[in-house]
Amino acid sequence: MSLRIIDPGLFSTIQDLGRVGYQRIGVPPSGALDTLSLRMGNALLGQAQGMAGLEMCRVGVRLVVECARLRFCITGADGTATLDGQPLAPWRSHTARAGQELHIGRIRGGAAYLCVQGGFALAPVLGSLSTYTRAGLGGFEGRRLDGGDLLPLALAEAPAGPERLLPHPVPAERSRPLRVLLGPHAEMFTEAAIRTLLSEAYQVTHNADRLGIRLQGTPLEHAGAKEIVSDGNNTGCMQVPGDGQPILLMPDRQTAGGYPKIATVITADLHRLGQVLPGSQLRFEAVAPEQAEMVAWQLERTIAASIGSIQDLA
Structure with missing residues (x-):
């Protein structure tokens, strides 16, 4: 019931919508850089929009699925993604089986997100799974991912069902002030x-x-x-x-x-x-x-x- 990280990419961390209410004691909210993309990914999988996902910056991860069935989607910045070498489209769900390799390569933008159905089996810190690396809080051992990590999953087998597509993502409006x-x-x-x-x-x-x-x-x-x-x-x-x-x-x-x-x-x-x-x-x-x-x-x-x-x- 895990994702075995082979290559962690440039800076990959677990993030949700942030840790609220602790600035008075010097703890920033952390959370997703692009909250919209994280929310849409979770909605695509039919789960709460604030569930934690894997945030990847500039270069994504390479990992092996170690559960019976994994349903996932990739949102955020455009990039290249393959499952056992077969290209994957963004903004739709996909299903992987045990032993398959997911590779998210160069990301042509800021942040991209890997959302998984059921989320990750990690303990919240101060009410959030968001990673704050400078203090070692939250996420996976309070740090960015590294090769060899086993990222635990909440579901051993995603429920059977059709794949889902988000045909109309919210426009990025990159050219607007x-x-x-x-x-x-x-x-x-x-x-x-x-x-x-x-x-x-x-x-x-x-x-x-x-x-x-x-x-x-x-x-x-x-x-x-x-x-x-x-x-x-x-x-x-x-x-x-x-x-x-x-x-x-x-x-x-x-x-x-x-x-x-x-x-x-x-x-x-x-x-x-x-x-x-x-x-x-x-x-x-x-x-x-x-x-x-x-x-x-x-x-x-x-x-x-x-x-x-x-x-x-x-």
Whole structure:
């Protein structure tokens, strides 16, 4: 009842929708970089959207199935996947038998997800299976996967039934500017800095991981002090250190920090941060809080419609 890892890929970890309620003691939420893709994968398998999946970044895993029957799907960034050398399509379920080899190769995007029916037989830590590697919390032994690991499965044999297809995944909208709320420290930046942020493109540097994404572009000028008394951080906040180059905070970020935050990516666009790559260009668009709430509601309606389109295959 396990998946035997032969090649773990570049950085593969178990992630769910995050560890909520522990920032006050210094524990970040962690969780999937692209929560939308994880949710859709679980919905495709007919299970709770928040169940933990295997998150793979840039390069996927190679593993051997060690259970009677495994039903799984692959969602998120495009990539190449094979089962015993036969190509697999994304956004649909597949079934593997004991001894078969699943190989997910190069991922042409940020994060991809392997969701399995029934999930993984792992114990939650602080209410979540999400892996926070810096503290060794959650997931599989609190770390990224390694060759030789036996990743335990909750089901020895997936129930018989037809495969399922998601014909209409939610569009990725990669070319659209990321929508932000200005603040909470926008007043600590010059008007020119705000105009620059909302009019120029910023390049994603190679210093980008689950903690944060460092951007490079025209420096954002502080109006005065370049540091603050440390206060709380959220995923999607844009910190600006003294050099004026912004940093987008990701799920494993510190829970508090002393750099002023010029803007915050709205909830409905956070999943898009999980698909950015070094060298790509990001643009930002300011919206009002009321608009951010409306967009979040619209996204949930789109997700519901997409899940409603799931169909059984003959």
